[in-house]
Amino acid sequence: MDFATPQVFANAKDEPDDADPRIGQKLEIKMCEARYNSDSTRIALHAGTKRKAWAPAEVNQESALLVTRYYGRLGELEYTEMEVRSPYIRAALRAVIKEYPGLTFDTGKILIRDELRCIFHYREELRDYGLRLSDQTAAQHLIFFLNYMYNSLTREISSFYTFMESPTAAPGIEHEFLWMAFKPGSFILHSRKGIQRILRFSSMKLDSFSRW
Incomplete structure (x- = not known):
């Protein structure tokens, strides 16, 4: 199935995003940490910055991806947020996924919090999109992005392929990874008391009790 129109592919090659085309061109991931200082203000720091050297991290516009870990007042990790800055990756997400629960791809910033669920669920469509690209730079950015997803979800993906796609056993997966089995928008056959519904x-x- 073709998930991208010819015009989208043209944009991915010539003008992949309506933002400044100089932003997000470097194939690298910039890691930052957002922590509270003595004034109870949470500021973004380069990962690994020592407390005595605390100073707001300079905005780096070149990195394709910016990953920030947000910590609470007691030093506990609250959540991780990734900003997609690469215009080529942004074009791919808008062409392939278009929309996903809790996420929008038609705004200025594309922010993905915690697990890269949308990328996992659309990994095959994104790969097919990349195979159709004639622009090598755009293709390299998409490969870089997908590799980051696979590396970030190593344990989860290993469990998924072991239990969900086993040729010898019925599909099943660990409770904490159940989200991987259900892609938003999919149809599910529900049967109860002899009544079946799609x-x-x-x-x-x-939830807080580790229940879905």
Whole structure:
């Protein structure tokens, strides 16, 4: 299935984004940490910055991806957020995924929090999109992005392929990775008391009791 129109591919080659084309051109991941200082202000720091040398991290516009870990007042990790700055990756996400629960791709910034669920669920479509690209720079950015997703979800993906795609066993997966089995927008056959219904899956969230 072709998930991108010819015009989208033209944009990915010539003018991949409506933002400044100089932003996000470098194939690297900039890591930052957002921590509270003595004034109870949370500031972004380059990862590994010592407390005595605290100073706001300079805005780096060249990196394709900016990953920031946000810490609470007691030093606990609250969440991780990735900003997609590469215009080529942004074009791919807008062409392939278009929309995803909790995310929008048609705004100025593309921010993905915690697990890269949307990237995992659309990994095959993004790969197919990349195979169609004639611009090598755009293709390299997409490969870089997908590799980051696979490296970030190594344990989860190993479990998925072991239990969900086993040729000898019925599909199943560990409870904490259940989200991997259900892609938003998929149809699910629901049967109860002899009545069958086809439902469209929307989203799922783990509550404070570790229940979906």
